[in-house]
Amino acid sequence: MKPMKCISNAIAAAAACLSFHAAAASPIKIVAAENFYGDVARQIGGSHVEVVSILSNPDQDPHLFEASPSVGRSLANAKIVVYNGADYDPWMDKLLSASKAANRQTLVVGQLLQKRSGDNPHLWYDPSAIPTYAKQLASSLKRRDPSHAADYTKNLDTFLAALAPVNQRIQSIKARYAGTPVTATEPVFGYMAQALGLVMRNDRFQLAVMNDTEPTASDTAAFEDDLKNHRVKLLIYNSQASGGAAKRMRDLAIEAGVPVVGVTETAPAGKTYQAWMLDELDAVEKALDKQ
Ligand SMILES: [Zn+2]
Incomplete structure (x- = not known):
């Protein structure tokens, strides 16, 4: 419906016109469980979406x-919900099962990638995962809001082009x-x-830390040996999931002169x-260059 048609309609239809335009102007509410999925949703949806991300605290595992209850409330109003799945x-x-809502679509990235419980759940570090999710989200937005389909296509193309430098860097480090x-x-x-x-x-050892359990004595000893004897060229340290065992390995790596690169589970604020x-690939490449 175009504005001209509203003007030409009878006064009796004016209220319907007003409510139509109000509805068209209000952005589509998207809730993302993790802030990097929320960031991609913002890039694909642009001004037509309003995104809330639940996990974004860099100090939280x-x-x-x-x-919290406020998370449940934001889900109740969401039209599209995105989360990782794969037990993450x-x-x-x-x-979601506690707050049923009609006309709400759920995108589970683990399902899109056919991941199962027990697979490494950190799917967004797989370079093929985010493009798959972005394309699926663009299709969902086009179905829900066909009048802005061209915008979603354009935003998707822009986003995929912005991933090209990431893929180029991966290839150059790999080479x-x-x-x-x-x-x-x-x-x-x-x-x-x-x-x-x-x-x-x-x-x-890594799985034990992820699951917040104590690594076994033999796994710990093997890790220590790798660092002390320089059998590894790099230690990747997850500052967001780091119990005492992980911190000890970081200290030991520093002492042994093995480079340490910090990475995180969620995206740093504003990035x-x-x-x-x-940024993370840069840090990994610089550390490997030192060896
Ligand atoms: Zn993790």
């Missing part, structure tokens, strides 16, 4: 997150460092390390997904 944010399943043994305190960077062709060591990934 997302694996130990518990939702099980509180979302609970909240130089594929096969390099590295380790990490927690599996957050796992998919990216794989994309870079790095050989990740001490997986069991786009692509800027965040480029």
Whole structure:
């Protein structure tokens, strides 16, 4: 319906016209469980969406997150809900089943990527995951709001183009460092390390930290040996999921002269997904250059 048609309509229809324009102007409410999915939603939806992200605190371990009642309230008004799945944010399943809403669409990134419970849940570090999610979200927005379909297509193209430097950096690091043994305190960077062709060591230790349990004595000893004997060229340290065992490994790496690169689970405040990934890739490349 165009404004001209409203003007030409009878006065009796004026109220309907007004309510139509009010509805068309109000942005589509999107709730993202994790702030990087929210950032992508903002880039794809532009001015036609209003995005709330639940997990964004850099000092909080997302694996130990518990939702407050205000989270449930923002979900009740959402038209599109995005979350990671793959057991990363099980509180979302609970909240969504507790607040049923008609006409609300849910996008689970783990399902889009056919991930299962037990797979590494840090899917956004997989370079193929975010484009898949972005395309799916653009399709959802076009279905819900066809009058702005051209905008969503344009925003998606812009976003995918903005990911090109990230992919180029991945390829250039891979060309130089594929096969390099590295380790990490927690599996957050796992998919990216794989994309870079790095050989990740001490997986069991990392899973224990992720699950907030104490790594076994033998896994801890193997990790310490790797650092002391320089069998790894880099320690990736997750500052957002770091119990005492992880901190000890970081200190030991510093003492042994193994470079440490800090990474996070959620995006730093004010940073786009692509800027965040480029920063971390920069830090990894600089650390590997030192070896
Ligand atoms: Zn994690």
